Amino acid sequence: xxxxxxxPRYLITVTGKKLTVTCSQNMNHEYMSWYRxxxxxxxxxxxxxxxxxxxxxxxxxxxxxxxxKEKRNFPLILESPSPNQTSLYFCASSLxxxxxxxxxxxxxxxxx
Amino acid sequence: xxxxxxxxxxxxxxxxxxxxxxxxxSDSASNYFPWYKQELGKRPQLIIDIRxxxxxxxxxxxxxxxxxxxxxxxxHITETQPEDSAVYFCAASGTDRGSTLGRLYFGxxxxxxxxx
Numbered sequence: 001x002x003x004x005x006x007x008p009r010y011l012i013t014v015t016g017k018k019l020t021v022t023c024s025q026n027m028n029h030e031y032m033s034w035y036r037x038x039x040x041x042x043x044x045x046x047x048x049x050x051x052x053x054x055x056x057x058x059x060x061x062x063x064x065x066x067x068x069k070e071k072r073n074f075p076l077i078l079e080s081p082s083p084n085q086t087s088l089y090f091c092a093s094s095l096x097x098x099x100x101x102x103x104x105x106x107x108x109x110x111x112x
Numbered sequence: 113x114x115x116x117x118x119x120x121x122x123x124x125x126x127x128x129x130x131x132x133x134x135x136x137x138s139d140s141a142s143n144y145f146p147w148y149k150q151e152l153g154k155r156p157q158l159i160i161d162i163r164x165x166x167x168x169x170x171x172x173x174x175x176x177x178x179x180x181x182x183x184x185x186x187x188h189i190t191e192t193q194p195e196d197s198a199v200y201f202c203a204a205s206g207t208d209r210g211s212t213l214g215r216l217y218f219g220x221x222x223x224x225x226x227x228x
Contacts, residue, residue, distance in 0.1 A: 033215070040121075042220035043156070043201060050214075058215065090155060097205050097214035098144035098163070103155040 002027045006091050006104035013081055014112050021076045021107050023091030031094045032074040033101070036060065036087040043090070049074055050097075081111040114139040114206030118219025125192050126227055133222045135202035136184040144205040145178060145185045146216070151198045159200075160187070192226045199223050 004025045013019055025032065033048035035058075045058030047066040055066055063085055065077040074093075078085060091104040115138040125131050137145075146161035162169045162176045162185065169176050173192075178185040185204075189196055202219040 035218075040220070042118075043218040045215065045218075048215050056215075097216060100146065100158045100161070101148075101156075101216065103157070105155055 002102070004091055004093050004102050004104040006089075006107050008107060009105060010108050012110045012112065015082055016080050019078050019081060019109075021078075021089060021091075021109070023074045023076065023093075023104060024072050025074075025093040025102070026072065027093060027102065028071065029093035029095055029102075030071070031096050031099070031101075032068065033058070033092050034064070034066065034074070034076050035090045035092065036085075037090060037106075038087050046076065046089075081109075083111050085109065086111050114142055114204055114217040116202060116204050116217045116219045118202050118222060120222060121220065122223045122225075124225045124227065127192060127194060129192055131189045131192050131196070131224055131226075133187045133200055133202070133224070134184060135186070135204070135219050136182075137204040137206075137217075138183065139204070139206045140180075140183065142204040142206045144216075145176070146203050147174075147176060147187050148201045148203065148218075149198045150201065150221075156201060189224075192224075194226050194228050197224060197226045 007022045034046040035043045044060045049055040049068040089107045092101040094101040118135045143164035148156040149159045150156040175188045199221045201221045203216045
């Protein structure tokens with residue numbers, strides 16, 4: 001089944017404790033991206049990647065890192081999480097920028 | 113880079129009425145305009161998209177229109193049903209200044225409520 005998976009789905013952590021949210025797709029998509037969703041602010045892009053080792057910042061990259069070492073995986077890293085990073089995070093993938101984006105199920109992160 | 117504005121932020125309609133959501137964009141080079149629907153507690157899913165070489169596209173009860181000159185595009189839902197209640201996002205493709213990579217820019221979303 002074609003899908004985008006994210007793990008974990010829910011995470012409660014404390015300020016400063018490094019964490020990684022994994023994202024994987026099995027559709028051989030070149031384009032992958034991370035979004036955060038907050039009430040009233042819609043979907044804001046954090047980072048995106050056009051292919052392996054090709055990434056760029058989105059609208060809200062501060063406090064986040066990404067890597068794209070393999071085509072199928074695009075992990076989101078929070079080196080030192082802070083409470084303002086409490087949010088719902090979505091990973092998405094597509095063939096390209098001008099193609100349907102398939103979203104993962106979301107990761108709800110709470111930073112205390 | 114691109115700037116996408118979406119209106120209204122909330123929209124309530126009676127079942128059977130039509131609903132229209134409008135978006136404007138700033139980058140005349142944008143050429144792809146998708147619409148996503150997000151039901152409560154679910155992930156966003158594409159419902160319709162339009163490319164810049166087309167002025168209108170329909171899929172059953174939903175349609176999208178694009179006016180490239182005015183840089184705006186709209187989602188039209190006819191004969192609305194309670195299951196149409198969701199958040200709808202518009203988006204436009206573009207490129208950030210200083211970057212060679214394309215990306216999607218999303219509007220802030222419209223909460224559509226359809227009352228039975």
